Amino acid sequence: MAKLYSEKIPQKQDNLNPKKETIDFLLNYSKALSVIHCNKLKFEALLN
Amino acid sequence: MKHELITDAVLVRNYLQGDESALSVLISRHKQKIYSFIYSKVYDRDITEDIFQDTFIKVIKTLKLGKYNEEGKFLPWVMRIAHNLVIDHFRRNNRMPKFDNAGEFSIFSVLSDASLDAEKQLIKEQIECDLRRLIEELPEDQKDVLVMRMYKDMSFKEISDKTGVSINTALGRMRYALINLRKVIDQKNIILTN
Structure with a gap:
């Protein structure tokens, strides 16, 4: 059978989901982030 | 199943009112589409993971700062953020050539013969x-x-x-x-x- 010389195309992956750690990080980041309103200014604050 | 009945707009509103679980629902609802979209551009799991994370960090910041105003268009908005971050990634990569370990490994990319020919x-x-x-x-x-x-x-x-x-x-x-x-x-x- 003839060889194929085209570039390798990455295999389709069915399991395309972010890692659990990434999701956990985002949820924790969201909980930790608070926005402080001061007159017309807004400050971001990350609380541990 | 119950979550599927709630629209993105309502979830965003709940989140803005302090309901952190609404964000969890939004992420799990759209994570596969966004992750697949990023992966289809960069073909690298680690980079995809990074861009996915940066995308939602931007989403969270924008929402908490009260700058989000696209009611009912949550997914297209997040996709646009992801798209912009993918473009940023490629721009950064062009400027900064990196050691490519994705495909076949070439030892000559890291070794060179310093002696004179x-x-x-x-x-x-x-x-x-x-x-x-x-x-x-x-x-x-x-x-x-x-x-x-x-x-x-x-x-x-x-x-x-x-x-x-x-x-x-x-x-x-x-x-x-x-x-x-x-x-x-x-x-x-x-x-x-x-």
Whole structure:
């Protein structure tokens, strides 16, 4: 059978989901982030 | 299942009112689409993970700062953020060539042969030969000092002891030797570089 010389195309992956750690990080980041309103200014604050 | 009934707009509103679980629902509802979209552009799981994370960090910040105003278009908005971050990634990557370990590994990408190739070796020998001939043309006292300093690696103190002149005289002879060499090289347009 003839060889194929085209570039390798990455295999389709069915399991395309972010890692659990990434999701956990985002949820924790969201909980930790608070926005402080001061007159017309807004400050971001990350609380541990 | 219950979550599917709640629209994105309502979830965003709940989130803005402090319901953190609404964000969790939004992420799990759209994570596969967004992640697949990023992966379809970068073809690298680690980079996809990074861009996915950055996308939602931007989403969270924008929502909490009260800058989100696209009611009912949550997914297209997040996709646009992801798209922009993918573009940023490629721009950054073009500027900063990186060690590519994604495909086939080439050892020559990290190793290089520092030794001279045959042609450069020949040129080097030729230059050294020319230089020796030029040195031979120098006055005897200057030639002696230069040979002792450069080829025999002697200190000026040793040269002064050996030749019976002061260190200052030896230094002066060395200086004139170099001046004369440069003069001859310039006059005859000799190229002594590899």
